[in-house]
Amino acid sequence: MYFQQLLLLIIHKFQGERSSTAPYYLLKGKKSGQTIQDVTYFQLHPYFSLYPKLAKETYEEEIMKLHAEGFIIMNESMIAITEKGLHQIVSVRRPFYNGWILRGNEFIFWGRVELIVQTLSQFQGNEKKFVPVQKNNEIHHFVKAFLHERDFQSKTFVANFKKQLFHLLENTQLLEIHRNLFVYRLSGYKNSGLTWEQLASHHHITVLDVKFLFIECLHILLNEITEEKYPDFHALTKDIYVQTPLTDSANKTSKLFEKGYTIEEVARMRFLKRNTIEDHVIEIVSVNPNFPVGSFISDEQIQQVLQIAQERQTKKLKIIREEIPDLSYFQIRLALTKGEEING
Amino acid sequence: MDKLTEVLTRKFGYDSFREGQKEIIEHVIAGQDVVAILPTGMGKSLLYQLPGYLMEGSVVIVSPLLSLMQDQVEQLKMLGEKRVVAINSFLSFEQKEMAFRNLSSYKFIFTSPEMLQNERFNHALSDIRIAYIVADEAHCISQWGFDFRPDYLRIAKWLQHYRQTNVLALTATATTNVVHDIKDTLLMREPYEYIHSLDRPTIAYEAIEVKNAQEKLAWILGRITSTSGPGILYTQSRKKTEMYAHELQKRGIRVAYYHAKMDQDDRILVQQQFQQGQLEWICATNAFGMGIHKDNIRQIIHDHIPTSIASYMQEVGRAARDGAQSIASLLFTATDVEQAFYVAMQDFPEEADIRLAYESNNIQLQLPETTARILDYWKEELTEQETTRLFQTIKQKKWTEIQGLYTMLQNGVCIREQLLHYFDEQLTNRPKHCCSKCSLPLQEILVDRKQLSEKSEEIDWKIKLDELLHS
Structure with missing residues (x-):
């Protein structure tokens, strides 16, 4: 029951905006742009990388149980908690975790x-x-x-x-x-x-x-x-807290940005796709709020995105982009990440 | 005191050698190749450890089973030997480099067959003085051995660089065919051969034919709840280990299951609990046994026909290390033969797999790991036809062996005699308690199980902490 309540809590925090695999990747500590960025978006730091060895089948089994109980609803693109599920967690003790800086250490x-x-x-x-x-x-x-x-x-x-x-x-x-x-x-x-x-x-x-x-x-x-x-x-706690919560790869990218290279240049130098470098930017901004983003997006644009997200009560990129088609998905993600820092 | 005995006492804490040990060690020191076959628990590790202290240079031990390597390193460290290293795929790149740089500072260098292909390692090895090379679990070299590791065959090419260094091959069980393969592959020149009798007089054998799985379960529950352990119940699947453990637990037995899918930490805890007597029984797959140092195991039960006679001997051999009377019981039904063959053939390449291996370079994705590994090896050595023929022969042999084992259990002939005969050995002294075909007064062998005082299993962390660390 304890683990199921934890799952419900995490699903609740995702606000119905992610698919059923998102909580899994979060608990596993997947170092992808999406997961890292979600940690900031949805304030999921405590739960990141709690159990890197979690098996997919085990996770799916638990999700099916929650579904059978009517605690969650789900389809291919999203998973959300139900009223009944909410009742399961409102009155229970809030678990204490520090996943973001411990990561299994x-x-x-x-x-x-x-x-x-x-x-x-x-x-x-x-x-x-x-x-x-x-x-x-x-x-x-x-x-x-x-x-x-x-x-x-x-x-x-x-x-x-x-x-x-x-x-x-x-x-x-x-x-x-x-x-x-x-x-x-x-x-x-x-x-x-x-x-x-x-x-x-x-x-x-x-x-x-x-x-x-x-x-x-x-x-x-x-x-x-x-x-x-x-x-x-x-x-005995020596060296167990993660110093730079950045992945090694994002860390390398970050160093190159510090030297003044652009996204394209970094991508070329590191033989990586532009998308990957963009993921790194999101990761870097999640970790380091002071990282300058002016070269990727203006303050006005950030405000614009945040306003739409606020009005439409969503963090879904597709919906936001319909209103400002001039901005790329990357820019919208970046704005949302910055937004969490301002509000959070 | 002679020099060997002096080292034996000083380093290992024993007063005298066991049968055969001294002769083997003397031949190793004299620089001769040696093949030694000793049943499990007869002090095999001493044979490669002791000469190292009387010779200059490092001992290189090639060991195909990683979990065993870990255990051997631990055992040496427990004897106070710090100059031990295990070089295998578990090490990170940095750790390997570090080990290579300091290679000469180690007296005992354990390594896996796959590492023998590592150039940096070989380079480091060529710079140090090697006292002798040990091929542990040498039966894995032979395709006729029950635990064939194709990687191990690569040792032949590697040994060509060390023609001047003598080799010590060790195994617990080997038929004449296997011994022949070992000598051949290890390029041995007129080796000294020591073959200890595989007979363990204090282990009585019992074969029981039952009708079906229900009868098996009933028999096992009856035996374990009424007679005393410690014991190991061997079964063939992870599910069954859990099922048996659960059934026994319900009947008040202190028991745990053990299989390869468990967390490593949990496996170690179960081993320790068993060793320390917190558990009476273990329900296990064949993953259990390596590195178990427990002298007083009284019973081994198999609920199936094993896939090979040699592996059966090894599993049974874990009983009676202390030399006290013990019993090995095997339950079987008529359909278990097919089951045994099926299990034995699980990772065995079919004709279609072989064709695939010769047509494509990327079989890892399409075949089970073990199968792919075996075929990758033979692809370099043989043509497709030859490989196909080879596996047909092996398959045929396997079938004959399992059938033979079944016949052995069923016929009226002494089990001990037949087991020894398989390894080309004659029984010279029949022990008083031999087997269920000869005479087996169970009441003299088995001890009634004492009902444990129902110690309330109350959980209290303060009590346990006080037990762990006294104030």
Whole structure:
């Protein structure tokens, strides 16, 4: 139910202006112009790239269930929430996510915590040779360095680390189920963590619900961690926030713009289509409101587009363009992206 | 103490060698090619690890199964050996470059057959001193082996650059044909051969013919709920692993399923739970088993006829590592033969696939991955007619093997004798508890299952956190 409510919430935010694949690409974190631009249009930052491994079939199954329940209506070009669907989400707790800047990296944080707890637990059990649950080599190196910088075999370190973890989990933003999922997934000396399936059956919820609750738990914890309150855990958040939320390709384009090249020139230099570079522009503007757009569209034109969008209560490019055929789709998209920044 | 035993104690923590180990190691150190066949759990890894400490240079281990490679690296690291690296497709470009630059600093270099074609890797290898080369899971080289990897055949060309370096080929099961292929492909010169008996006297065999799937399920539920594990129930599909686990769970068994489609993290957790005794049983596909280091497995149950005798031996061989009495039970129906053949032929190229492969250069899109990989290889080596004929022969052999296995289960002859006979071995000592055709007093082999005290499975994160980290 939890995941379905999340889906309903996202569908609601799309305001009936996108097709049924849009929420899927959003959760997967697809780095296409359309998805990135929608994040800004519809204020979907929390949900971007929440679950890159989401399978299309799984997603479609959930959508079909929502449809069968009458919570949504859909056709080939759009998906929207119904009155009945709205009732499902009005009174529930708003989930807390930070997808835009975490993008799945919360699992790096998790892997570090998991390996540290396993190591400390094994050392307490006096069995220093053990197979790590965590297989990622980079996490191994990180944790090794982390532990060596600290007196990790001392009682005080373990006690202190545990205390920080305990306080972190007592955070009132978390539900009891969040805390249980987090701790029961951990492994230690003669004490393995539980699989998603086992966690789900213990709590009588679906595997998908478990995974999204777990991700939410990590996002809430990360949001809570400050250097003053949780010094050791703060160290574990190193490099997990996305610095430039731009894709590598858009980043290259951005650098060329800074040097003063035009769209055509950039396209030629990078052997890319003009469309792709236009997508990059939208992406850059979404991320960086100060990026100058004067060479692509005038302030007046932006205002014009926003006014039409306002009057007609739509963000559909086709409808807007019917009124100002002089502007390209790219210019309309750009205007709408700028508009979100002004209003948002 | 002699030098070998000293290293054995210092590096590996054992007091004495097991049967055959010392001779094999001595031949490796003497610079001779060696083929060694030892059943699973008889200390195969020691054979390629120990000589490394007495010889100059690095040991290059070619291993066709990526998951196994990971496990071997972990095992070495657990022994305190830090100079280990695994070079395979999991590494990023930068990680590979880094490994190539520092290649000589590693004592043990694990790699996959496909990497042997990497020029940068070969260049790096040519600059370092290699003590000897190990071909692990060598049966995968042979098309007659149950786990044939065509990529592995490329090792032959690669080895031409290392004619002066001796090779150690290791496998758990191989027929005479397979041994012949191994020696041939690895360009071995009068190798020392060590073939350990494949017999595991403390594993009793039990074959049970039933009428249908319902009877199978009833038998399995009865056995697992009344007798004690730990055990592995092998089945053929992911769905069935889940079905069995679910049915057993309902009856109070601590059980989990295991198959290749699960998240890697979850697979590791299930393995650990089983190893630590949190689970009594695992319901698994043949994906389960590699890298399981559990000594006290008492029961192995198959609900089907396996696709090869060698793979059956490997799966059964996971029981009784501690040498205590265990039992392997196989349930089958008359129609299971066809099913086994169907499963064995799943990725097998049909005549039409072969024609397609020779006509087009882009078969990856049209054929299953394994099929495409196999055909890509043979296309370079053989004509279309030859390939077609080759696969007809293999198919025929496969059919004969599975039929043979079925007959073996059905006839009145001792199962142990027949299994050994398949590997050209004679049974010399019949154990007291042999098989269901000889004598099998189940009450002496199986232990009644103790009902677990109904420990309330209350979930409380504070309690679990205290268990993990004491205050």
